[in-house]
Amino acid sequence: MGVRLRCILEQPVSGLPYMEGKALAMGYCSDASARAGDGHPDIIAIDFKSGQTRPAAPAPPPGESILSTLDEFIAGDGAVQWHDTAPGLVAVRKILAKLRHGAKITATPDFEFADSDEELTEDVRFDLEELEKILIAAQKANTRFYLAFDV
Numbered sequence: 001m002g003v004r005l006r007c008i009l010e011q012p013v014s015g016l017p018y019m020e021g022k023a024l025a026m027g028y029c030s031d032a033s034a035r036a037g038d039g040h041p042d043i044i045a046i047d048f049k050s051g052q053t054r055p056a057a058p059a060p061p062p063g064e065s066i067l068s069t070l071d072e073f074i075a076g077d078g079a080v081q082w083h084d085t086a087p088g089l090v091a092v093r094k095i096l097a098k099l100r101h102g103a104k105i106t107a108t109p110d111f112e113f114a115d116s117d118e119e120l121t122e123d124v125r126f127d128l129e130e131l132e133k134i135l136i137a138a139q140k141a142n143t144r145f146y147l148a149f150d151v
Contacts (some may be wrong), residue, residue: 003029004126005074006150007134010082011143019130023123025149027105028074030120031067066103067124069094075148082144084133092132099125 004021029151069091073083101107103123138145 002151004150007131007145008075008080008148009134009141009143009145011141013137013141013143016137017130017133019127019134021127021150022041023120024127025132026107027120027124028067028070030106030108048146066095066098066105072145073145073147075146080146083146084144085139088145089132089135089139092128092135096128098123098134099128105115 002022003025005025006021007019073088073091075081076149099121103121104117104123106117135145
């Protein structure tokens with residue numbers, strides 16, 4: 001059993017790729033945790049080569065993150081809200097561009113999903129590429145979508 005992020009389409013579309021969505025869900029939850037200000041400013045990094053201590057890298061400021069552009073498309077506690085695919089594609093492609101240019105998804109210690117941040121980032125990138133294909137197919141079929149967590 002696990003959690004995944006699914007793309008739900010308003011109408012059935014044939015020939016869609018399969019998006020597992022587990023990495024995307026874990027990456028999104030880790031990213032949301034960092035946005036909420038759950039960083040640990042009291043952690044100190046030690047460079048054992050030079051014997052110098054330095055503060056750990058700060059968490060991103062609240063509201064700034066790699067995956068926050070997906071927020072508006074994720075179904076919340078209220079009624080389902082359908083979204084046009086064009087803005088969804090823009091959001092997904094914006095994230096993919098960041099990941100392809102070196103941005104990383106950092107897993108919170110609570111999530112034991114991947115062996116490393118690089119592995120999680122690669123898995124999230126793969127899920128997003130599949131989501132992009134799904135949204136392209138949905139756009140061609142003239143149907144809307146939303147994202148939802150599935151347990």
